[in-house]
Amino acid sequence: MVGFTAAAVLLFIGSFKFELFDVVPLALEAIINAVDDGIVVIDPGGRILFVNDRLLGRLGRSEEDLYARPLSALSPELAERLEEVRQGEPMDVSVPGSVSTYQVKTTPILDSEGSLTSELLTLRDVTEEREYSERLRMANVKLSLLASVTRHDILNQLTVVSGYGELLARGRTQASTCQEYGRRIASAGISIERQLRFARDYQDLGREPPRWQTAWEVVSKGKELGLGSELRVNTDLDGIELLADPLLYRVFSILLDNTARHGVHATEVNIGYEKRDGRISIVYQDNGAGVALEDKERIFDLGHGKGGGLGLHLAREILEVSGMHIHENGGPGGGARFEITVPPDRWRQR
Structure with missing residues (x-):
């Protein structure tokens, strides 16, 4: 969130307290073009006043393509959901021309009398974070399923071991039957070992x-x-x-x-x-x-x-x-x- 905060605070303080847009426009432009986040400034009517170079480069667009056009020219989804973003919750949106997912926040820019002059939109690329979260979610789903299946199968095999063990403990079983019971207990033990080996290998998968x-x-x-x-x-x-x-x-x-x-x-x-x-x-x-x-x-x-x-x-x-x-x-x-x-x-x- 550093990019969001730095860009928003910088522009807000600069424009409100020091009239930065009027005094040092070149310095301001250099700063906002240097930050890693995408920055868009729109007027109160929703028309685009500025898009920083970082975002333009990612989209393969030019400033001339977007200047004075409605926000929908940049992202129809963002334009449609802008009011939701204004409620204060960061929101993920897509932008045509980019394979990335962006989290958007808005900051109103007011003049010295408190009137809205423009609105700052900061777009942070969260593609890797979202992909990582999805991989983590899938891993948890798989591990949960693995734990369920393993627990179920091991309990079944332990029931076999317990049952045949109890029959042998009674001591009234013929030798040939004892051998058969022993084979079934051994088979159950091998199955349990296989289950535990599988769980170990699954846990180690992708670690190296x-x-x-x-x-x-x-x-x-x-x-x-x-x-x-x-x-x-x-x-x-x-x-x-x-x-x-x-x-x-x-x-x-x-x-x-x-x-x-x-x-x-x-x-x-x-x-x-x-x-x-x-x-x-x-x-x-x-x-x-x-x-x-x-x-x-x-x-x-x-x-x-x-x-x-x-x-x-x-x-x-x-x-x-x-x-x-x-x-x-x-x-x-x-x-x-x-x-x-x-x-x-x-x-x-x-």
């Missing part, structure tokens, strides 16, 4: 800056950490490097896990790339049962599927943070085929 990573090394690390160690993985990534979040390897561990869990008799995975219009697509193809048509988009939703949709949702989030996108486009019965689209500035080949 992106870095260049050799694609085949990323795939190799993903295989080491995933459940797909029994799968035959063929890579043809030919010196491809990707600029991505350090968690990129988790994308491939998740895809391999997905094939191992749901790929029904899948034994092999091929990972290669295709170049298109300066971009590349990293293509992951297995020889499993494939993905049903109605699930091709839903598999990336948090909470979808037998495993709660955690893995593929996290894979998509890691890629989105890195400016990449993933979708599944395998044919019926032809195995799962995941395609990761990488923009031109996010890959290179050595």
Whole structure:
């Protein structure tokens, strides 16, 4: 708010106490052209008297385009909502010719007798603040959803552990049944561990800056950490490097896990790339049962599927943070085929 306050107070005091508009107009113009905020002065009838150079430059307009014209020539939205702004609450508006969002405040300029001579509008560029606020809001929504799903799934698994543990504690169970109960308890424990690992990775996402990573090394690390160690993985990534979040390897561990869990008799995975219009697509193809048509988009939703949709949702989030996108486009019965689209500035080949 410094820009708002400084510009408004300077012009108000100067015009009211020292008749700055009359005494040192050149000095005043130099000052208001130097401030970072956009400044507009309108007469009591709403016609534009002055627009500072900073705002003109941002809009690609000239003073001649706007002088003596109604405020709507600068911003129809601002002209329409000016009375609301005058009530004292800062308001966000858009200005044609600029992709920025501006917060507007007004300051009346009075003569020595208290009569209104003109009105000062200060427009502060709040685009980055609003984008940051929106990202923060979305992050909170996602974290809230994550906490809800994780809590629900862990409680379900703890119910399994508690139930089978209680049956075992009674001590009247046959050995074969005890083994089955033990396997189910162990499976529940693995599921809880997976949930907590997912929450940790989600929390760490985006904390570190992106870095260049050799694609085949990323795939190799993903295989080491995933459940797909029994799968035959063929890579043809030919010196491809990707600029991505350090968690990129988790994308491939998740895809391999997905094939191992749901790929029904899948034994092999091929990972290669295709170049298109300066971009590349990293293509992951297995020889499993494939993905049903109605699930091709839903598999990336948090909470979808037998495993709660955690893995593929996290894979998509890691890629989105890195400016990449993933979708599944395998044919019926032809195995799962995941395609990761990488923009031109996010890959290179050595």
